[in-house]
Amino acid sequence: MQRILSTQLTAHVHEKVTIAGWIHRRRLLKSVAFLIVRDAGGLSQVVVTDPQTREQLERLTEESVVEVSALVTANEQAPNGVELTEPEIRVLSAVGVPLPFELHRPALSAGLPAQLDHAALALRHPSRSANLRIAAAVTAGFRKALEEQRFVEIHTPKIVESATESGANVFQLDYFGRPGYLAQSPQFYKQLMVGVFERVFEVGPVFRAEPSDTARHLAQYTSLDAEMGFVTDHRDVMAALTRTLAGMLGEVTERVGRETPEVPAEIPAVHFTEALRIVGAPVDEPDLAPAHERALGEWARREHGSEFLFVTGYPMRKRPFYTHPDPADPAYSNGFDLLFRGLEIVTGGQRLHRYADYVAALQEAGEPLDAYRGYLDGFRYGMPPHGGWAIGLERFVARLTGAANVRETTAFPRDLNRIAP
Amino acid sequence: MQRILSTQLTAHVHEKVTIAGWIHRRRLLKSVAFLIVRDAGGLSQVVVTDPQTREQLERLTEESVVEVSALVTANEQAPNGVELTEPEIRVLSAVGVPLPFELHRPALSAGLPAQLDHAALALRHPSRSANLRIAAAVTAGFRKALEEQRFVEIHTPKIVESATESGANVFQLDYFGRPGYLAQSPQFYKQLMVGVFERVFEVGPVFRAEPSDTARHLAQYTSLDAEMGFVTDHRDVMAALTRTLAGMLGEVTERVGRETPEVPAEIPAVHFTEALRIVGAPVDEPDLAPAHERALGEWARREHGSEFLFVTGYPMRKRPFYTHPDPADPAYSNGFDLLFRGLEIVTGGQRLHRYADYVAALQEAGEPLDAYRGYLDGFRYGMPPHGGWAIGLERFVARLTGAANVRETTAFPRDLNRIAP
Incomplete structure (x- = not known):
């Protein structure tokens, strides 16, 4: 039957x-x-x-x-x-042994470490599986919204030749007898693929050898990346991201019947210097501290009724070398962060696109050009003005569901102390 | 404007x-x-x-x-x-240097190595970008067909504790001072997730330290994985795969307007022993050689008018330890391969699901149970009869487009000799 x-x-x-x-x-x-x-x-x-x-x-x-x-x-x-x-x-x-914890109560009695040790069992509990269903909906909504905007899906290498981009916190591996590194992001490759498809996205694992054990860091997480060409500046990127966010949350509502925060047609945006003023920080602060982000989240809700807030114009010295400066004030960048309920969940911006600008930026950073050969090729052979963003899936879902720890929104987390199951 | x-x-x-x-x-x-x-x-x-x-x-x-x-x-x-x-x-x-090869001719004049060296440029040529557009359509069709069949998307660890599953050809890395390995497949994790969602799929990178440099092997490729619970045997898995394949090829036709081979409502299937007879191989051959696969592909087209052929019942000794034996003849398995135009592009089958069977299989294979702790947990705490499959995206697209080398169907290939760009 x-x-x-x-x-x-x-x-x-x-x-x-x-x-x-x-x-x-x-x-x-x-x-x-x-x-x-x-x-x-x-x-x-x-x-x-x-x-x-x-x-x-x-x-x-x-x-x-x-x-x-x-x-x-x-x-x-x-x-x-x-x-x-x-x-x-x-x-x-038939199960022949006692369970390490019961599954039929509304909440799991076991603490997070015990849950993670017995992930195969703990993930069966609705409190854990619900987060993963939401993650699946978020991912599906991300792809759907981007395909509607002409983005093409790509797959890029996770093993790379140089520990470039940020330098620190990379995992090293033995690649057929020579050193290789796990990619911290698909940044370079998605930029090159703008030269092919103009607009691209990738959903895939990224790797950070984070030496600290916090509630918001993982050694492997799923990055929702997008990159688009022929933009005027970062504001075109922010508009595409806003539409994509609405699609992601819409898909969560549709698939799991969960109410989600409204994404304003235009998410409020404040310049970095204005953000410092709002939180009462000194004007020469180079970055926003977590407490500042929280205060800005409250401000956005109070002043704009929005759970989301763009902070634009971060100082150039705190952004990666490929960041495009603000033409009106080159000490500040055309980079942005998106805060969701007072936590940074997206980083993005306009990138440099001229070959000479890359050579200058890398030389200023003291980086050897040779390590960036294949990347620089893309700009040497013509690249349009472009920009993009990256969203950490686990962190986004945690912020959406109220989970206190990103380990609750991933099936088998990897961190400083955990490599199994 | x-x-x-x-x-x-x-x-x-x-x-x-x-x-x-x-x-x-x-x-x-x-x-x-x-x-x-x-x-x-x-x-x-x-x-x-x-x-x-x-x-x-x-x-x-x-x-x-x-x-x-x-x-x-x-x-x-x-x-x-x-x-x-x-x-x-x-x-x-503005581009200020001569191009290493021209893009405006119908075919790229540069050989594959030069194309791969200058991937940022070569991928802009329609002969290369078309394959990647097809790969994007295949992937989208895979997800869509599976979601229609109640499968839930998952993301699993790419860094694992043990060089288990096949043992050979794994990349080793330094994981916070202790050894870690790159996952060769999401096999163990997708099985565990059957315990959570019954039906799951994953699209993600897998890693093989292939010591040989061939036209069909990559050190990193994209694996299209699915796993489903509450099956009677491998035939339920083959039916779900058949429906999924039709969805994948349908999406290619819809998105890129390319004609694709018909997927029969029921793909012809031959038992391994019958396959040996068809190709005239000795009855004690433990596996099919590439020449056998090609001959079977021709046979399927001639006898059944089908580009696809299932070969079922591979000998147990050639399949991994988690393979479910054929209850009627335990020397053979409930595992299958799918040949597409005479090349194996999918491997799948029914898996063991009882804890005691896993313990026996691992002991027979001489494997230490302790290395499989987290995996065995899933079976210890109750798992239904289940099975699944894995499709290599690049190889599937190569077979579909007629590309002679899988390096033509991936943007930035990784192999024995290549780690950049």
């Missing part, structure tokens, strides 16, 4: 059906026993009165996988108004 | 417009000059008669990036029946 999902039961009242899933919970009362089965759709309640089946159920333990053939019976008291009666239970996979 | 694309010109005849792109070619005739501009949509022809503009054009070189404001004029002789006249040219980025 074809298996159906728990969500399909209401369409089969008075019929015999087969469901399958995990034993979520058993309640062995005196005259009757209840078996709650969990599947991809949710929970089903199975009523056991037959003594032999009850005996079978008593021997089984939670998380065993079973197939249940039974009659669908209406019962107003049961979840969704239906339950399964006269069941035959077939065991697909 | 808002820039429009070359493909939009026909809607603006008699209007003044602005286009932007790369100087694809110049033709400097005696009385008139033609400038061909390339953008994301295609080519536009600009007619230059004004002496001053001609002088400007003579100083510019191919691949410089320009913005052209001009009048759209109907001309039956021109591409798409329109050309641009009375142009004003603004240079966005």
